[in-house]
Amino acid sequence: MRVFTRLEDLPAAYQNLMLEADAASNFFASFSWLQTLYAESLGAEHSLRLYGLEKNGQALLLLPLCVKDKINARKHKLGRSPALLAASNYYSSLFSLIRASAQEVTEDDLNFLLHQIAQEVPRWSSLDLHPLALDSMQLPAIESACRAAGMAVQRYFCFGNWYLKLNGRSFPEYFESLPSRLKNTLKKKQKQAGKNNNLQFKLVQTEAELPSALADYEQVYRSSWKPSEAQPQFIAALMRSCAQQGSLRLALAYLDGQAVAAQFWIVHRGRALIYKLAYDERYTPLSIGSLLTCHMMRQVIEIDGVSEVDYLTGDDAYKQDWMSDRRERWGLRAYNLRSATGILAAFWHLGRKHSKRLLQRIQRVFKT
Structure with a gap:
């Protein structure tokens, strides 16, 4: 096992491993995502701990974790063990173990990595990974490896994730599949907008277009129902990163030249991720947010040719x-x-009904 505390220290083998995950349509396992998340959000209070495993010079596994600096410093002073956390936060819609192909990584490899983490000195009190995909084999595999490493494990629900499988459908075919109520609203509002001829859409994809578009996005966000961003610089940095990679789709709707709705989409490896959306609440009767969503659905289906659209969180x-x-x-x-x-x-979190089993497991751990 190897431990890295800076992304810049990752050898080429591990950066290539992240490129493989990136190529497998996992945007939230890409180097650029983790780099932006840490530089503009996580790094304010956390230190990275990137756990890697390699065999014969080939990187097999990378588990991107972090520790909360202030809390852990205080715990050390009190003689308590700090916790290890996933390198993720409220801006993360998915977290995953970054791994080579299934043929190259065995159950023993994952067990070994978690066993080494559990035995590190000073000891870590716990490991908290989220949000993990329930429909992925990673969750049960990591759960099993944690148990094998002498840990007591608990799952907890994070959020639902709505997504669209297009299955080769065109935009008109997709539109016809929408609920009648939504279709009728869209047709009615589009007709009204066409009569007034004062509704315009703008799509921003390049870094050069970003400064003015970002100002309009932030204006809309301030006028919406959304709470203020905990770290507003993160969104701007993520947009710049996406623009540099060609995956930015920042959509804006204007009425009489004023920005009234904004949506931040990411198109990555055949998938469209709806990352942020907002509209000025004064224009709720015009269904301006729905009109912009419809406009973007046409864009990603007809122009970008995606196979899946993902609403990500909630x-x-x-x-x-x-x-x-x-x-x-x-x-x-x-x-x-x-x-x-x-x-x-x-004992505190798992409760009395697990106490007998916990005592047995603790005895086994200290015998090994």
């Missing part, structure tokens, strides 16, 4: 109207039974 009712399927994102919390703090946390 079970908001309106998402079901636009999407076809739902899946779930879950978290995995593993308590290190080699750590006194981890043992106490396991």
Whole structure:
């Protein structure tokens, strides 16, 4: 096992591993995503710990974790074990173990990596990974490896994820599949907008176009129902990163020259990710947000040729109207039974009904 504390220190083998994950349509496992997330958000309070495993010079696994600096410094002073966290936060819609192809990575490899993490000195009290895909084999594999490493494990629900499988459909075919209520609203509002001829859409994809478009996006966001961004510089940095890679789709709607709706989409490896959306609440009766969504659906289906559209985070009712399927994102919390703090946390969170089993597991851990 190798541990890296800076992304810049990752050898080429691990950067190539991240490129493989990127190529497999996992935007949230890409080097550029993690670089932006850490530089503009996580890094304010966290330090990175990137756990890597390689064999014969080939990188097999990379688990991007972090520690919360202030909390962990205080815990060390009190003689308590700090926690390891996924390198993710409220801006992350998916977290995953970055791995080589299934043929190259064995169950023993993953077990070894988690066993080494559990035995690190000073001990980590717990490991918290989220949000993980419930429909992926990664969740049960990591769960099993944590147990094999002497940890007590607990799953928890994070959020629902609505998405659309196009299955080769054209935009008109997709539009006809929408609920009648939504189709009628869109047709009516588009007709009204056509009569007034004062509604315009703008699509921004390049870095050169960003400064003025970003100002309009932020104006719309301030006029919407959305709470203020915890770290507004992150969104701007992510847009710039996406523009540099050719994956930015920043859509703006204007009425009489004033920006009234904005949506930040990411088109990546045949998938369209709806990352942020907002509209000026004063224009709710015009369904301006729905009109912009419809405009963008046409863009990503007809122009970008995507096979999937993903609403990413949350079970908001309106998402079901636009999407076809739902899946779930879950978290995995593993308590290190080699750590006194981890043992106490396991008893606290898992409750009395698991106490007998926990005591048996603790005995087994200290015998090995």
